[in-house]
Every structure is written in C-alpha cells, then in structure tokens.
Amino acid sequence: MSLAFESVDLPPSAHALRERVRAFLRAQREAGAFVPHCSGWTVFDRAFSRACGEAGLIGLTWPKRWGGQERSTLERYVVVEELLAAGAPVGAHWIADRQSGPQVLRHGTEALQSEVLPGIVRGEIVFAIGMSEPDSGSDLASVRSKATRVDGGWRLSGRKIWTTGGHVADWMIGLFRSEPADPQRRHAGMTQFAVRLAQPGIERRPIRNLCGRDDFAEIAFDDVFVPDAHVLGAPGDGWRLVTGELAFERSGPERFLSVFPLLVACLRAGPRDDTPAARIELGRSVAHLAALRRMALSVAAKLDAGQDPATEAALVKDLGNALEREIPERLRALRLADPASPAADAYRAMLEDTVADATSYTLRGGTPEVLRGMIARGLGLR
Amino acid sequence: MSAHESMIAQAVERMLADAAPGDGFDPGLWAALADSGVPRLLRPEDQGGAGEAWRDAAAVLQAAGARAAAAPIADTLIAHALLAGAGIDADDGPVRLLVAGPDGRPDPMRDAAPADAHRLVVDPWGEAARCGWRPSGGGEARAFVVADAAGVRARLALASASMLTGAMRTAIAMAVEYAGLRRAFGRPIGQFQAVQHPLAVAAEEVAASRAALDWAAAELEAGGGTVAAAVAKARSADAAGRVAAVVHQVHGAIGFTAEHALHRSSRVLWRWRERWGDEHDWNAVLGGLALSGGPDALFDLLDGRTDRAGLPPTT
Numbered sequence: 001m002s003l004a005f006e007s008v009d010l011p012p013s014a015h016a017l018r019e020r021v022r023a024f025l026r027a028q029r030e031a032g033a034f035v036p037h038c039s040g041w042t043v044f045d046r047a048f049s050r051a052c053g054e055a056g057l058i059g060l061t062w063p064k065r066w067g068g069q070e071r072s073t074l075e076r077y078v079v080v081e082e083l084l085a086a087g088a089p090v091g092a093h094w095i096a097d098r099q100s101g102p103q104v105l106r107h108g109t110e111a112l113q114s115e116v117l118p119g120i121v122r123g124e125i126v127f128a129i130g131m132s133e134p135d136s137g138s139d140l141a142s143v144r145s146k147a148t149r150v151d152g153g154w155r156l157s158g159r160k161i162w163t164t165g166g167h168v169a170d171w172m173i174g175l176f177r178s179e180p181a182d183p184q185r186r187h188a189g190m191t192q193f194a195v196r197l198a199q200p201g202i203e204r205r206p207i208r209n210l211c212g213r214d215d216f217a218e219i220a221f222d223d224v225f226v227p228d229a230h231v232l233g234a235p236g237d238g239w240r241l242v243t244g245e246l247a248f249e250r251s252g253p254e255r256f257l258s259v260f261p262l263l264v265a266c267l268r269a270g271p272r273d274d275t276p277a278a279r280i281e282l283g284r285s286v287a288h289l290a291a292l293r294r295m296a297l298s299v300a301a302k303l304d305a306g307q308d309p310a311t312e313a314a315l316v317k318d319l320g321n322a323l324e325r326e327i328p329e330r331l332r333a334l335r336l337a338d339p340a341s342p343a344a345d346a347y348r349a350m351l352e353d354t355v356a357d358a359t360s361y362t363l364r365g366g367t368p369e370v371l372r373g374m375i376a377r378g379l380g381l382r
Numbered sequence: 383m384s385a386h387e388s389m390i391a392q393a394v395e396r397m398l399a400d401a402a403p404g405d406g407f408d409p410g411l412w413a414a415l416a417d418s419g420v421p422r423l424l425r426p427e428d429q430g431g432a433g434e435a436w437r438d439a440a441a442v443l444q445a446a447g448a449r450a451a452a453a454p455i456a457d458t459l460i461a462h463a464l465l466a467g468a469g470i471d472a473d474d475g476p477v478r479l480l481v482a483g484p485d486g487r488p489d490p491m492r493d494a495a496p497a498d499a500h501r502l503v504v505d506p507w508g509e510a511a512r513c514g515w516r517p518s519g520g521g522e523a524r525a526f527v528v529a530d531a532a533g534v535r536a537r538l539a540l541a542s543a544s545m546l547t548g549a550m551r552t553a554i555a556m557a558v559e560y561a562g563l564r565r566a567f568g569r570p571i572g573q574f575q576a577v578q579h580p581l582a583v584a585a586e587e588v589a590a591s592r593a594a595l596d597w598a599a600a601e602l603e604a605g606g607g608t609v610a611a612a613v614a615k616a617r618s619a620d621a622a623g624r625v626a627a628v629v630h631q632v633h634g635a636i637g638f639t640a641e642h643a644l645h646r647s648s649r650v651l652w653r654w655r656e657r658w659g660d661e662h663d664w665n666a667v668l669g670g671l672a673l674s675g676g677p678d679a680l681f682d683l684l685d686g687r688t689d690r691a692g693l694p695p696t697t
Contacts, residue, residue, distance in 0.1 A: 007596040267677035283669030287616035376578035
C-alpha cells in the first residue's frame, strides 16, 4: 500500500506562533468580535479577516515581497488549527489563504500576483472557488462554462453554482472549457482563470441553505472579458491545475475540526462525568481527532516538500468528514449535569444547528463517493 | 515497516517469514529471536538492550502482528522493560504477561507461549503498578511496584497497538490482492465500487492507526507519550473490528476456512484489541483527561501536551 503518513514534528517556532494566535483570539473574543461557531471557516466576516490580516495570520508561507512571511506550511498549519479550534469566523479569507493565493503564486502571472496577493494578506480580497456547475458536481471534467479566445484575452460564458461566498467575494478562480469537449480526452481543453466578480456581465444570486444562511451562490457569466494576464498556467492545462488546487482544498484541518467547538461547548455545559458513556464518547472523539491531526500534519509536510499528496488529502478528508458527521450524532447520547444552565442552552443550540449543518460536510469539497474512488486507485484497485 | 527504518524489525520480519506458520510456540523461532537480542530490546544498553527504543519496539511488534508470530514477543519485550526498572535480571526465555482489565477481568489471551514460560502479572490501573514475577525453573518469585503506572499503561497500549497495526496492514494487503484476483460477473471483484469503497474505508482506518502509532512511539521514546499511546491503542482497537469485517467480507467463504491464512490476521485483531485495555477502556482514559482538563485544555490534549504537566510545552 502506497498511502503513507510519515510522522512529523512541528518546528520549534510553532510554539511562539501558537501563543500569538491564542492571544489574538482571546483579545478578539473579549472585545466581542465573535462567538465560537462550528465550521467557522464558512462564516463570513470581513472585519474579522482584516483583523487577522493585521495580526499577520494570512499568507504566512508566501514571499515577503507580496506581504507574506516565508514561513513553512507546518507553521501555517498551527495558525489555522488554532483559528478553527476557537470557532473563529474566518470565512472571508479562508479560501484565498488556503488555495486561491497558493494557486496564483504557482501558476499566476506577475501582474496577477501583484494585483491580488498583498490584498489577500491584508484580509481585504475575498476569493471564491469556481468549480461546480448546475450539471457538473462530482464529475468536474464535464464542466460546460466556456472561454473563447479574443484579442488580448478571453470571453467567459456559463454558470457556476454552490460557490461558497460567491455572492460577496471579489474574485473567483474558475475552471472553464477553452476547447470543445473531446470524449476521447475528457481532461483536455480546460483552463483556469482569475475573474473579478463585481463587473458587468456577471450576475450573482445567493442561495439560502437549509440552516437559513446565505452561504453559497449561483453565478452567471455572460460574455465577460478576462485579460491574458489573468489566465492561470497554460491554456488547456486547467485539469492539472485544478487537481493540484484540490490537494490544498482537501488536506487541511477544517476537514475534521469543524465540530471541535461543539466538543468545547459540551465540556463547558458539563457532561455528567459519573457515567462511563461520557468518558468513552469524549475519549473516542479525542482519539480520532488526534490521529487525524497527525495525518494532516504529514500532508502539510508533503505539501511543503513540493510533493502532490492528492490521494492522502482525499483520505484525510473522507475520514475527517465521517467523524465530523458522527460526533454531533453521538454527543446526543450524553447527559448533562445541569441541563437548565445557560451553558447547556448554548450547547443545545449549537448541537441543533450543527446536526443540520453537518449534512453539508460530506458534500462540500468532494464527496465520499469520489474520494473513496481516489483511495481505491491509490490501493491499486482501479 | 514504519516510517522509522528499524534494522532489528527487518531482521525479525525475515525470521518470522522463514518460520513455519502455526499456532503453537516455535522453540526454534524463539532461539533465533533471542540470538538477535529481541527479548532484551527495551533493557538498558549495559543489559544487552537498546534502552527505551520504542520506535524499534513498535516496528518489531508490527512485524510480529503482521506475521501473526507464534511467539509471545510483545509480552516478553514489555516484561523485560518492567523487570529492568525493578533491577531484576532474567534469561531470554519467553514470558507470559498477564494484565487484568481496569475492571478486574482477566487478560483474555494467551499468546503462543510454552506452558513453562516465565510469568509476569501486572496490575497497571492504579496510582502505582503492582507486579508479580514468577520465573520458570524454580527461580525466585518477586513482587515489585512501579511508581509510574501511567508509563506502564502507555507501554502496554503502545505494544498492543503495534500488534494490531501490523495485523491490519497484512489483512488489508491480502484483501486488496484477493479483490484483484477473484473474478465474478466477468471481472475482478475489485473493479466493483461496492467492493472498492469498503476497502478504501478500511485503508483509512489502517492509515489512521499507523499515524497514531508512529506518533506514540516517537513520543514514548522521547520520554513522554502517555496520551499518544492511549490514542494509538484506542484508535487501532476501534479500527480492528471494522477492518476485520471488511477483509472477511471481501474474501467471502474462503476467508472463513481454517485453511486460508486470513484468519491468522483476523485472530490477532480480535485478540489484541481486547488485550491490555480495549478501545472502550482507552477511550475512557482519554475522556477522563478531557473532562478533568476542561474545555480550555481540550485542544492541547489532541497534541498530547497534557502529558508534560509541569513542563513547558515543546510545540
């Protein structure tokens, strides 16, 4: 079996960095800037992201010339896990920091880099992911939104959907078909573009989710001009680029820490610790989360070393999502010492919300049905 | 093999591969293991060991689990580690370790050990670990106490997690190979998603167990590791049952026969998830730490830092 997760130690600098993030979060919480929320990385708050930017918590691994700090992926890992564990509202910069910025760094032109990277680092520029379409979800290679060559650039037409933050984002990295579809070469003829979203020809419609929040959106492109400088990589190379982007999208701790704030709220509410069930349930979550964390650290180190851990990332995401869906369900069995306390009320409200929200965990960013196919290929079964 | 390249584990792997498969104790195999210094591995260097070489030990025990070795290697390694701490010498003969559960239930498994093996009884679940040593051949019986019971528990957890992880790796490799060979409906069954997806999930379980084990072995070797070892055993014992179920389902009826080798691995899984604390016991240990630490310490628990209470965190 080729799937290996080498043991990784955090660098010595991680400790001071972690303490810095904790101090920042404590100050923000005390100032009333946020209340902890499950899946904080989908909670959109521009002011909070600007505060993160000021605190130097965005773009940590990027070159200094773009405002980055040239730190390692493992150092960034410490920052993001602390933000997630605290349930901070980091949705406005999450996608840009995690994948769009790195994608621009690796495949964008100098002009595009200077246009967006410093703004991302300041927490001011918000990115969205342009992959899914009304008829293309898991089968991403079937996208039909198209790019047509024109003088000095391209013109984009088509629709993207289920785009997290798409109605409020400033930019999108989108996958478009730049050559006619060829059934013999399904992965050929696609190109990634960075597109400014606030411009004529683009119509955006938020879609309310079942929790009552406008988290995602549908975006229509009607003959939108994109200059050559905003093409990522070489025209036609989009499939290779988008699969590389997915390794960043899938490997992070947000794929298993989404419900961590729920566990914290549960402890705050005070489960009756004279029942073995409470210890066993909480301990099981600790064991599973701790193991996943070691795996995610290993993936981060692979990304640092320039490897492509796409299959390992798929594995961490599938395992982590399954756990995230399981934890709220299993916590329901726990009984609280004082069910009438205010902490108990807060916990129950979070549990109710998370049970519903968890439905999306195995939909966003790649379904188990797709991820398990990737793992099966890694095992040599396909 | 684990990420840690272990020479002694590779040697053990070769010895086990050359040994005749069977359930009974194999004196020839034991003599070879003893010649290579395996029983004394965890004793200090001046006693013929390598000190607390837990990464080597984890690799050796993964090999033992992977080959379903007909020898009480885990029992003997741990026994020598504890005896060395108590200043008791012993020969290289096999040891049968008897560890009751936290509720007093007896050690459920006799690993392949001869009737005249040395015996070490350990009760590790209290503040201090109480041990009773009875060497074979009429040597002097000794009772001793290890003050650091948490350290004893961590060693037991790590050793049993290593056995499980090794066995799981063999089991899934066998199932993947079988799925590629066995044909049904005109093609290898591994081409059906209905077979691929459970195997993928089982591979996730194995990968998680390995990651936890590698972490725990490194932490223990560095002098900490009580949380990490609990995580390793809780995680791998939790995985063992699911992995056994998947690999047997993929093999069909042939895997249920005494003749087919698969049951050698699945028996290791079913036995060793029970030995020295099952997943519920270890989850309860971790849950107890979560409850006593409270909400603000929960994240540090994931990092094993509760371990080093009184010391500044190293990460």
